Amino acid sequence: MLKERRLYQILLSVSTLPLFDLRMLLIIPLIAYSGLQQAFVWAEYTKYIAEPALGESGVGGAMxxxxxxxxxxxLAMGRLTSGLKSITLIVCAGAFIQLIVLLWLLLKYSVTSGVLGILYPLLMAAALGIGDGIFNTQLNALLGMLFKHDMEGAFAQLKVWQCVSIAVVFFVSPYISLHAMLVVMLVAVCISVGGFLFLILMVEKAFSCAD
Known part of the structure; x- marks a missing residue:
């Protein structure tokens, strides 16, 4: 029993230690957003965009x-990742793509008939998939680069905050409208990218001082 308790304490300390690191605190909003946008696709996009436009049978095709x-x-972004500069450019590109989709849904999109009525939801699915692929690869690369000496704790935080944000979306989804969810997503992506860019500036400044 004492050994099991000791092991539990060690695992807990390893998984929570990165929370005392400013770098992790600046990454957490982007991690949370990556889970938020996944849950948005599963819970909101399928319900409010894919099904009304494509029908219930078309949801599987959209996904x-x-x-x-x-x-x-x-696969593509993993090959292009080579350092902090490439990660910064790729993450900003992914955030921009998702920002365009969110603004489109918030300000202009409406279900239409014909070819465009089928094409628009599929284009959104493709753009959202590109964003998710970018965030997943770049977050893993960034954590591996910044937390070489505590990778277990860093990747534990990745899964914890992604799961928390996914759970929150599924919990609140029945109680808020698509419009409100889109506003939350827009605010979240702005905050997460802002924190990420501040982190990159901080890390680059630390590297330049070290040189």
Whole structure:
């Protein structure tokens, strides 16, 4: 029993130690947003965008497009990642793509008939899949780069905050409108990218001082 308790204490300290690091605190909003946008696709996009436009039978096709672009983007972005500068550019590109989709849904999109009525939801699925592939690969690369001496704790935080944000979306989804969720997403992506850029500036400044 004492050994099990000691092991539990060690695991707890390892997983919570990165929370005392400013770098992790600046990454957490982006981690949380990555989970938030995944849950948005599963809970909101399928309900309010894909099903009304494509029908219940078309939701599976839309999600197939989402996962296809997610996988392709993950492979491509993984090969393009070479350092902090590449991570910064790729993350900003992914955030910009998702920002465009969110603004489109918030300000202009409406369900239409015909070819465009089918094409628009599939384009959104592809763009959201690209964003998810970018965030997944770049967050893993960034954590591996910044927390070489505590990778277990850093990746534990990745899963914890992603799962928390996913759970929150599924819990509140029945009680808020699509418009409110889109506003939350827009605020979240702005805060997360702001924190990420501040982190990059801080790390680059530390590297330049060390040189």
């Amino acid at each position: 197939a497009v989402y996962w296809a672009f997610d996988a392709i983007c993950s």
